[in-house]
Every structure is written in structure tokens, then in C-alpha cells.
Amino acid sequence: MRPERLVPLIVACALFMEQLDSTVISTSLPAIAIDLHEDPISLKLALTSYLLSLAVFIPASGWFADRFGSRTVFRAAIVVFTIGSLLCGLATSLTDFVIYRIIQGMGGAMMVPVGRLVILRTVPKGEIVSALAWLTVPALLGPVLGPPIGGFITTYFDWRLIFFLNIPIGLLGVVLASLFIPDIREEDVPPFDLHGMVLSGIGLAGLVFGFALLGQHAVAPWMALSVIAVGAVAMFFYVRHARHTDRPILDLSLLKVPTFFAGVVGASLFRVGIGALPFLLPLMLQLGFGMTPFASGLITFASAAGAMTMKFTAAPIIRAFGFRRVLIVNCFIASVFIGIAAFFRPDMPHLILIGVLLFGGFFRSLQFTSTNALSYADISNEAMSRATSFASVAQQVSISTGVAVAALILDGMRSWRGDGTIQLEDFSVAFTVVALIAVCSVFFFLRLPDDAGAELARKPGSKPAVPTEAPGEMGSTA
Template identity: 70%
Template sequence: MLASALPRHILVPLIVACALFMEQVDSTVISTSLPAIAASLHDDPVALKLALTSYLLSLAVFIPASGWCADRFGARTVFRSAIVIFTLGSILCGLSTSLLDFVIYRIIQGMGGAMMVPVGRLVILRSVPKSEIVSALAWLTIPALLGPVMGPPLGGFITTYFDWRLIFFINVPIGILGIILATRFIENVREEDVPPLDLHGLVLSGIGLSGLVFGLAVLGQHLVPYWAAAGVTAIGIVALGFYVRHARRTPHAVLDLSLLRIPTFRAGVVGGSLFRIGVGALPFALPLMLQLTFGLSPFASGMLTFASSAGALVMKTTARPILRRFGFWRVLVVNALISSAFIGANALFTPETPHAAIVAVLLMGGFFRSLEFTAINALSYADVSQPEMSRATSFVSVAQQVSLSLGVALVGMVLEAMRSARGETALQLADFTPAFLIVAGVSALAVFSFMNLPKDAGAELSGHKEKPSTLPDPRGEVNTAGS
């Protein structure tokens, strides 16, 4: 069989990519189809951000337990079970008849995704040598990026010419294929000595993250009273404060805050979270702008927005030589500013902007954002030991999903504020300009986290070597510490 002949650092990421492909197709299809789904469910398109945040929120709540489950029951067992739950949740989403149904079924999907992707990443990190991690992560994301490439035009085509409900059934054959490949080629790796699950911490982190993200998502939406939304947000913040105190006193906390003492891991989490806030807003805001203010159909909108994913796909083949040439520090700092500028460039689009120009901007923006993600993902694990790897993957996955959720919530709050300021119910093009600029500014703040890294951070992974400094040191000798 062709699959069995592939090297392990290629085969395992490709199998895990089946799950990531399924998740990415699902999320990008939904983003393109949100206005149509809102019309079908007789709800406000901006309120449909709950469909995005509820899924991301579910991921954030359940991901902390993913590493422990993989250690306790085996990575293959958890990975396959997660695919089954995600697929069932997809089928239920296709059968939903109200916003409440849709949100609940998206939460079920998130329960599966919470185990599926981080456990898959853990399998890779435990089975691939550190020297091959950049290459393995690139192989992982190449097939997975086909999801965002195919999702917008596919979702737009189905929504425009058929029924949006059909888009959720795409996951069924992909899920079946993922289960078959995982059964045959992934080892059921588990740890021998697994500490008890930190249930206290899991409850505190779940309440904290869900309260914070959900509270911010419904602020200003009139779905619940303002005081209730503010109260839920406050409860989330207080619960997170209690979790921090709990984690400092618990040797095996479900989210291990001691990992933040590792400089490369801390930069990946803090800087990566800030960067993803801006990126997380794009799949929600851009299709809304193109369909509600440009007057494009879901299919026409999808044919434009797929360009950013196509640019990301092109980048994956060049990530390793770029990192080897410039090193993590230069790529993370400079590219964060470039990527943020391309996010802000969406504010310049008007109905008169040539579609070729929009595609060009989205294509280049997708290229640079994907390069930033590859660098962040690889550097985050550069100095993490194998015993800490499962806790690290859980921590990173939670941070990723929370930041994406906050991106959707932030852009939704800005749009709602702009709309309310005019006393109108319909969104206008001018509402999107400050929304894109604000989230772009938040993404640019990631630079300050990356600048604190040493210049040779992640050299073992990238293969980049800093030129030795020729400055004389105080002892009268040439300083070659940079080498």
C-alpha cells in the first residue's frame, strides 16, 4: 500500500490532517454561509457569531482534558472517538431548526474537535524527532489547508444552488476515512504513570473560559440583558483568577501554568494568542461584508475568500527554507507586522474594488499569516521536554481557541456598536472599516512578545545560525557568543 511506504514523519501528519481537514472545511463553509443560515433560522446575521464562538468555546472548555485522556486511554483510542463525536455533531447541525439547536449541536462538534486536533498533534510530536518537527507540521497543514481552500467556494456553491444543511454532511465520508487510517497506522501510545485528572481545575477553567468568551460574545447583542452579559463575563474572569491560584498549588494542574516559564513556549502562547485575535475575526467579518454590503452571493463571496487559504497553502512548501535563512526571531517579528497590515487592508475594500485586487490582497495575506502560524506552532514546542508534551499541546490548543473566539467576539462588538450608534438594524460598509483596523492593531501587538526572544531562539528546529558578534568583550577578547 502506498501509505505504508511513506516515511513516518510524513505518514502520521497526513493521517492527522484528515481530522484537521474535516474541521477546517466545516468552519470555513459555515463562515461563508452565515447570512443564509441566519435567514433560514430567522435570526440576525451578527447573532450567528454564537455559532462560531460556541464551537470555539466548546474546544476551549474540553481541550484541557485532551492530554490527560490521551495519556490515560491511548492516543489512537481518543483520536478515533473524537472523530466519531465530531461527525455525529455535524449531522445534527444539518438537522437543526433554530439558533438554539444550532448552537447546541456546534457545542457537541466542539467536544469532538477538542480531542481530535490536539491529540493528533500530540501523536506527531511524540513520534517525530525534533529535527523533523518543522517538516512534519508543514506536512500536517498542507492537506488541512485544502479545507479552507475548498470550504468557501464549496459552501457558497451549495448554499447558493442547493441547501446550506447539506454542507454538514460533507464530514461523514472524511470522518470514516480518518477512522480507518488511524486504526491501521497510528499507534495507541499512552503513558505508564498517569496522575489523577485535575477535576477541580477542569471545572474552574471551564467556567472561566466559557464565562469570559460567551459573555463577550453576547455583549451588545440584546440576546440577553446587558447586566446578564456583563455578569457572565465577570464570573468568567473571577473563575480564571481562582484557577490561577489553584494551578500554583496543584502539582498536576489541567492547564500547567509552569510551562510559561519556558521563554519560547511563553512567546508562542502570548504572542500567538494576540496574533490570532485578528486572524480569528476574518472568517466571520469578511463574508458578512462581501454579502451584506457588496451584494455578493454566497458562492461569489466564497470564490473570493478562498484566496487567503490558497496563499497559505503555497507558503507551506517554503516555510522551512525561510526559517533556515532568517531564523524564528526575524520571521516572527517582521512577519507579524506584515500579516497585521494585510488584515487591516480589508478595511480598504469597496464594492468598486476589482475582484482581482481583492484576490491578490487575500492571497498575499494568507501567505504571510500561514508563515507566522507555522513559526509560532513550531517554536512553541522547541524547548518542551517529552514528559511535558501532552500538557503543552493542551495549553497551546486552549490558547488558540480562546484567542480565535475573542477575535469573533471583538469584531462582533465593534460591528454592533457601529450599528447601534446610527440607530439602525442593517450593517453598512462603514461599520467594517474600524472593525478590521482594530483587530489588525491587536494582532500587531504580538510583536512585543516576540521581540523579547533571544535572536537564536529555536535554532535547533530551523537550522538557522546567527553570525558571531565581533564586538570586543570586557576581557579584551573577541566575543563570539552569537555563534
């Protein structure tokens, strides 16, 4: 196998471990809640705490990779993630579980963006779309296998075994990284922006965790709002700091690049809608439909199976129609498939549920692949580490916000009724709201020029495959 294909597959080993962990825990949340004597909605903290840790520590990933070498940082990140997985399997309370998930997030914060950085620096731009597809194909095995494996283990064994599965995968990842990952580093690395790291860490933690605390009955609403306010103030001061710093930890000047702005900010709004799905679907199937975790997992895995199928067709689709047209049209299609889940009912044939999730996963994955590739279309190699850090932070913040929004809707609906239980109708409202949030991202893609990402949308060594209609023609046909 060619070296440029081998490196993405090795990085995908780490992504597989992370994605398997995320999808498995989503399926097992109700069972974990019972074992830890917690309300199922309270377990959103297990999801958001991990995403929060990613958002806080990802900004430093690019600098550490430049300073200490990508192989060293990538390998250490896998070790930290594996240790966090072991501790999660030993947790005895929600507090323990949240703390250990944060440790996992610290490893994931370095593992995924550094791996992506290695690919972006070693693969020619004309092959980035294909390389990212190679990267995500094995990683998508995590979401495909996660729900049925997690459901099977939770139903017939113990949910703690889920986290122990990461240990052999982590050991394999360390060996492969040591043998094949290039130790890329920069010669002239600027000083670490500690001031910016503290401000952005407090700001992101306050915003993400504050929204997660809303609806948490163990915490007064004023406390959650105070945490959000602290986060907002810290982010305000970070913006001021970043404007007067040559190399801030999160480089806001990258947003001046139109393709990066659309691929990060626009995609973030889409991910707010998508981030709710791994939280809502298992809860609805288990609490609303009365399914076992195993039965629930067998149905929800269809979404990831559809996503995996798309990875083989992403590059040809983008080459045929161009980034702008694909992002606009596909945004509507993917959002519709999210909203359709609001009409799921317990008496519906399982084949219909699986079919909707299968096609929905296909179109959601096409949107993610397109935005991920477009984000780096006009980024120089020198700025690539800062761009990957920024994009990864935005991704995790938006996904965690989606989980918080979904949980807040469910909690608000049951509080409005006053009976303290979650009804099937509550999920219909939640799916409708998150679908509307996702479709709003189309306004960012409409602003893209017709030839956005043209260099990526061509075969290596060929002329651009993106049509060259006059301004407005491509947008009108979309």
C-alpha cells in the first residue's frame, strides 16, 4: 500500500477507538444511569464532559505537535485516552464517571487533530478528499459496530466492559504509531500562548458546561447561568487578547478565509443539529419504544452504515458537482432526514426505521466530508496546525451544544407537563428543533463562490472538475 494511504489508516485506528467509545456509550446511557442511580438525562454530563475536555485542550494540540513532533504527541495521546478508558470502566458514581471522561477527552484532544495534521501535511492537496475518505472509512467502523456491540454487552454482560475494549485497540495504535507515523515538527516554533490557553479554556468550559447544567435539577438555574456568564466574559477577553497577539492559541484571523469560515462556522451550526442524534435516538428507542439496549443498537447502527457507504462516493460527487452545490443541496436533504425521526413510532416496521437512518447517515456523512475538506482548501502549510486546532475546537463545541440543546428540550417538556417523566412526544419536538437548527447552516454555504475548493475537487494531475458557470448559475440550479 502507498505510504500516503498507510498513514491515514493508522490514524484511523485512533479514530476507531474514539468513535467506538462514543457510540457505545450513547447506546448504554440508560443502563449506566440505572447502575449509577442517576436520571438518564443527567448522563448528558458524561457526553458533554468528554466533549468539553476536547474543546479545552484541542487548541494546544497544534503547538505541541510542532514543538515536540507529531509522532511523540500522537503516541502519548493514545496512552492517555486508554488510561481514561480503564478508569471509566472502574467508575462507581456520576462524579467519578465525569472526571474520567475528562481524562479521556484530554487524550482525544491531542489524538485526533494531530493525526489529521499529519495527513494534511503529507498528502498533496489534490488527494486530500480521497485521503480523508480513507481516514474515515475504518474510523466509521466504530459507529457501525458501536451500537450493536454496546447494546449486546449492556444487555447480556456489563456496560463497564465497553471501556475495557479500548485497551487492546490503544496498545495496537501505539505500536503502529511508533513504526509508521512520521515525526513531523516545525523548526521555528513561537512561544506557547499560555494567556490565551487559560482564557479560551475558561471561556469554552464555561459556555459548554453551563449549557449542559441547564435543566440539571441538582444545580440551581442561577448557577448554570453564572457559569455561562463567566464563560462569555472569558471569551470576550480572549477575543481582545487574540487581536493583539502574533500567534494566539486560537487564530481568529483564519476566519477571514472564506472557505475556512464556511467549513468551520457553517458546519458548526449543522453539527449543533447533528450532535443531538447520538443522545436522542438511543433514549427514544429504549425509553419511548421500550427496546433493550441490544435491539436499540441494531437499529441505530444503520446510520453509521450509511455514512460508511458514502465515503466511497464522496470524492466523485464533489468532483462532479463542486463543493458549493453539494453543501447547499445536501444540507436540506440531511436536515429532512433528521426531522423525519420526529415521526418515528413504536408500531412502525423496523425496516422503515433502519432505511431512514441508513439514508440519513449517508447524506450527513457527505456533508461532514465536504466541509472538512473545504475548510483547508485555502490554508497554507504553515498555518495548517492552527487551522486543524481551530476546526477541531469548533466541531466539539458544536456537538456538545447539540447534546445540551436536546437534553434541555426533553427536560423542558417534562417540566412543562409537571409529571417528571419523558414521553414519546418530547422526542418529536426535540428532533424537529434540531433539524431546524441544522438547516440554518445553508446560509453560510450560499455565500461561497461557485469555484470554492476547486483545487480539491479535481483528480490529481487533471484540470479542475468544478464547472465554471458564470456567477450565480450554479447557485440557481442548486
